[in-house]
Amino acid sequence: MKEKIKLLLIVIVFLAAYYIPFEYLRVQSAIIESFNMVQDYARQHVLTCLIPAFFIAGAISVFVSQASVMKYFGAKANKILSYSVASVSGTILAVCSCTVLPLFAGIYKRGAGIGPATAFLYSGPAINVLAIILTARVLGLELGIARAVGAISFSIIIGLTMAFIYRKEELQKSADDKMFELESEEKRPLIKNAIYFFTLVLILIFAAWGKPSQPVGLWSFIYKIHWFVTGILLILLGVMLKQWFEKEELKIWIESTWTFTKQILPLLLGGVMVAGFLMGRPGMDNGIIPNRYVAMLVGGNSLWANLFASVSGALMYFATLTEIPILQGLMGSGMGKGPALALLLAGPSLSLPCIIVLLKIMGIKKMLVYVSLVVVMSTIVGMIYGRFF
16 A cells, blocks of 8 residues: 555656746746745744644653543543643643644544543644634624634534444444553652653643734733743753653653654644645745635635635644734725634644644545535534624
8 A cells, every 4th residue: 555655746747847937037036935825834833832742742751640630531530520621731832723733633542532532632732712803803703703703613512423423433442441450659759750841741832832913911921022932941841850750751751742743743743744735834924825716715604615715724724823914904895704713713724734744644535524524514513603793
């Protein structure tokens, strides 16, 4: 099978090289835009978002027992607790659709049920407090409220639906719970591990803290001091690693982090390049698909307009908060409020790079089901919202 895939890739590359009309200026600008997109992603997200996320994912796989993951997020876990925690995780993390992937991979491969894991996967980038506040201020209060309610509801519904669809597989997984009941004695007290993970998460939050497009009180103040806070947290982390951890443990942690990095990062960068070629960078009109076509196709509140907005949002890459000025421009060009909400619910949680990585983590069937749920639900809710507003 792998050889067939390699052959298919070779054929695709050959056909692209043979038929793509490189002499057209639009194609040339789209190619340049794809590299600009990768550069922007590398500058804005790799060091401050992805690297901390990779280290957290590596830490989960090494320092969090599988029994603990299955206790709180497994198939037999308390559903109210597991889905509640997973569905509001975005209020803490405030990460983009790509940054959440290593964290999702960490808990999913460690034994988390498909339901809570996908609830976390959706909510991580979708339920961003600052983004919701800015949506309400820039795009209207009712759209901000609809986004918040829709995102929290989506994460729970999508998680429960995935758990129901794959319930037989989850029951089979839960049948193996007993093998994790007996745990070896922990090398550190639970409180030390909790402080360690909390510090890692805080480093991710403050290092990735973006500049608000508009002054928003506390968020603007935190942005001014976020590097200072990040530096202090890094010093504290260094002290913890030296005092609480053995060298062999740290070596295993680094190896686990590298495993996630080499599995996910190349696919992400490749996906970002393709997204840049197709749609261009947010706010730019240099992709192979002109922005005016998108604006023209999402006017009104038809099924097609909402579906197109959902699918476009699922393929486009939005850095945290960039969806708001983009939607402001699209709505000024005639985009309906229903399609706007559909894009807000599908866009931040999905992207072409995200879908490519999910294919490797979850497999093609689960990936297609998850993406379909996001797109279909976004389309339906967009139509309902557009009918009343």
